[in-house]
Amino acid sequence: MQSHLAQFDSKQSTLTGAGINLKPQHYEAALLLADGHFSADAGSQPNAVSELWFEVHTENYFVQGGPRLRYLQEIADRFPLSFHGVAGSLGSFNEKPATITTSHLAQVSSLVKRFSPVLVSEHATWSTSQHAYFSDLLPLPRTQQALNCLCDGIDRYQEAIGRTILIENPTNYLDFISEMDEADFLMEAANRTGAGLLVDVNNLYLSYRNTALNPQQYLESLNPAKVGEIHIAGFDADPNFPDDLLIDSHGAPVDEAVWDLLETAISILGPKPVLLERDDNVPEFSELMTERNRAYSILMDSSRMAQQPQLAVTNAS
Amino acid sequence: MPADHSSHSEYLRAFQQFMQTGEKAQLASFLEDSRPEAFLSVYRNGFIRASVSALESNFPTLVKLWGDDYFAQVAGAYVNATPPSNATLIGYGFENRTEQSVDDELEPSTLSFLEFLQQHLAEVLVQFPYVPDICRLDQAWLESLNENGESFLTLEVVQDLIAQGEDLSELPLTVVDSSRVVDLEFDIFELWGQLRFGEISEDHKIELNPHQNSVIFWQMDLQVQAKPLSAVEAVFMKCLKQTADIDEATKQALAMDESFDISTLFAELLNAHLLQRLQKLPQK
Numbered sequence: 001m002q003s004h005l006a007q008f009d010s011k012q013s014t015l016t017g018a019g020i021n022l023k024p025q026h027y028e029a030a031l032l033l034a035d036g037h038f039s040a041d042a043g044s045q046p047n048a049v050s051e052l053w054f055e056v057h058t059e060n061y062f063v064q065g066g067p068r069l070r071y072l073q074e075i076a077d078r079f080p081l082s083f084h085g086v087a088g089s090l091g092s093f094n095e096k097p098a099t100i101t102t103s104h105l106a107q108v109s110s111l112v113k114r115f116s117p118v119l120v121s122e123h124a125t126w127s128t129s130q131h132a133y134f135s136d137l138l139p140l141p142r143t144q145q146a147l148n149c150l151c152d153g154i155d156r157y158q159e160a161i162g163r164t165i166l167i168e169n170p171t172n173y174l175d176f177i178s179e180m181d182e183a184d185f186l187m188e189a190a191n192r193t194g195a196g197l198l199v200d201v202n203n204l205y206l207s208y209r210n211t212a213l214n215p216q217q218y219l220e221s222l223n224p225a226k227v228g229e230i231h232i233a234g235f236d237a238d239p240n241f242p243d244d245l246l247i248d249s250h251g252a253p254v255d256e257a258v259w260d261l262l263e264t265a266i267s268i269l270g271p272k273p274v275l276l277e278r279d280d281n282v283p284e285f286s287e288l289m290t291e292r293n294r295a296y297s298i299l300m301d302s303s304r305m306a307q308q309p310q311l312a313v314t315n316a317s
Numbered sequence: 318m319p320a321d322h323s324s325h326s327e328y329l330r331a332f333q334q335f336m337q338t339g340e341k342a343q344l345a346s347f348l349e350d351s352r353p354e355a356f357l358s359v360y361r362n363g364f365i366r367a368s369v370s371a372l373e374s375n376f377p378t379l380v381k382l383w384g385d386d387y388f389a390q391v392a393g394a395y396v397n398a399t400p401p402s403n404a405t406l407i408g409y410g411f412e413n414r415t416e417q418s419v420d421d422e423l424e425p426s427t428l429s430f431l432e433f434l435q436q437h438l439a440e441v442l443v444q445f446p447y448v449p450d451i452c453r454l455d456q457a458w459l460e461s462l463n464e465n466g467e468s469f470l471t472l473e474v475v476q477d478l479i480a481q482g483e484d485l486s487e488l489p490l491t492v493v494d495s496s497r498v499v500d501l502e503f504d505i506f507e508l509w510g511q512l513r514f515g516e517i518s519e520d521h522k523i524e525l526n527p528h529q530n531s532v533i534f535w536q537m538d539l540q541v542q543a544k545p546l547s548a549v550e551a552v553f554m555k556c557l558k559q560t561a562d563i564d565e566a567t568k569q570a571l572a573m574d575e576s577f578d579i580s581t582l583f584a585e586l587l588n589a590h591l592l593q594r595l596q597k598l599p600q601k
Contacts, residue, residue: 065465
């Protein structure tokens with residue numbers, strides 16, 4: 001489908017800094033922060049709100065009204081907002097019966113119009129087939145057919161909401177039959193559809209540990225201008241295969257190895273807005289702010305390094 | 318017949334079969350490497366865990382009644398029998414859901430969680446005969462919370478209408494979108510509230526006699542309100558919701574109870590923000 005939407009270019013994105021995925025139990029804490037109430041906890045210092053933003057799972061707001069939407073409006077009035085869809089099933093779009101319903105797209109579109117999020121994202125995965133929604137992000141084989149299907153899904157989604165989206169890399173637990181590398185697969189999808197990329201560094205790390213994917217090579221294959229956002233999160237060992245499989249649980253603090261990979265990603269891609277994800281074993285808001293602030297410091301350090309004049313190195317004759 | 322590994326549709330079907338049955342032979346043929354097929358379980362486990370978690374959120378009082386482990390066991394069986402068919406888990410397991418296809422046609426909902434219990438755990442429901450009531454109360458509460466609670470008729474608007482010479486009985490008035498009337502078979506409403514909101518312990522012994530009664534939930538000031546309804550009030554409210562015709566609803570109520578007083582009830586409904594003016598008449 002020939003899209004009339006402009007290609008995503010990260011230079012034109014206004015989102016900066018670091019954010020947290022927002023949970024209902026933290027609505028009040030987030031609003032207090034915006035209104036200038038800080039506690040002595042490490043996580044909420046006066047500079048804590050500098051370039052702070054929030055992300056929500058789009059489908060959690062598929063309601064007609066009530067406190068959930070009201071809180072989201074109050075947050076959106078005070079902070080930049082990003083929408084992160086988890087059920088678009090972009091990678092099974094061409095299946096019959098169709099997997100993305102008009103109703104689903106209409107709800108996303110309505111929320112986007114109402115709240116004007118700075119970024120909208122989804123996943124390069126699938127989750128719905130034959131009227132069954134599998135409430136997980138299922139992998140796509142990296143084949144031309146799968147790529148065509150994914151591109152059709154991205155085109156349909158972008159057309160419905162009237163703007164480009166970012167697509168996120170999956171966590172790999174096994175390798176399926178493939179015709180290309182994942183970085184090439186995602187870049188091709190982005191180039192064909194005008195979408196951008198959301199690089200989930202935790203997913204990248206887990207794919208490295210589970211399937212020996214090379215993160216450095218992967219990051220160097222990406223066009224930095226296409227990358228609009230970075231995610232970080234925690235992981236756990238699979239209880240059934242604790243020595244062999246790490247799962248993308250979003251239920252633990254960010255691992256040191258993922259922090260290291262975040263720094264590598266920023267050094268290769270340049271500073272990008274970074275989001276801390278936590279969906280399980282959710283701690284107090286201040287604890288999440290502490291992690292968020294660490295991500296923010298990494299970004300600030302990277303920006304400072306980039307601004308320092310490069311020393312000319314001359315060989316002594 | 319071996320799978321066509323170049324076909325994306327065949328891959329999706331093989332994966333779907335695995336997710337729904339655990340049968341992995343076809344899907345395993347799409348694997349490239351020598352990692353154990355058993356690792357595929359991470360996807361199925363993730364799907365079941367997320368779906369069970371949604372059911373725990375949708376039926377929290379039943380979780381308290383049965384305990385986390387037993388509820389998770391029952392919920393897992395429901396997920397296997399009736400996976401979500403809607404790409405959002407809000408309302409997963411609720412009764413009377415309809416799904417909208419890409420062609421905008423409404424399709425009948427799949428088996429609800431309560432229907433699953435009635436069909437597959439009938440012997441458990443003999444021991445807990447009020448479980449259907451608990452399910453319906455949990456559903457009504459959450460549906461009410463997530464509805465639009467901002468459109469309601471106010472006293473000021475009514476006074477303006479009267480001043481303009483409008484006959485209120487001619488206006489299409491109905492109950493607000495967030496309202497839900499729940500018909501119960503046991504006197505469990507108060508106990509449900511105490512259990513749900515932690516006012517009694519989860520091992521509190523429940524002994525109830527059958528007694529048909531009704532409760533209404535609605536949203537006011539972003540909070541869910543609830544009150545028991547008398548039999549005649551329930552008849553009036555259901556008819557008003559269906560017809561948006563106060564005269565008709567009053568007739569039905571009077572047929573049940575000659576002493577029914579619409580003016581008193583109307584004032585109560587107005588004060589409680591339970592009435593709204595319809596823009597379009599409901600389909601007959």
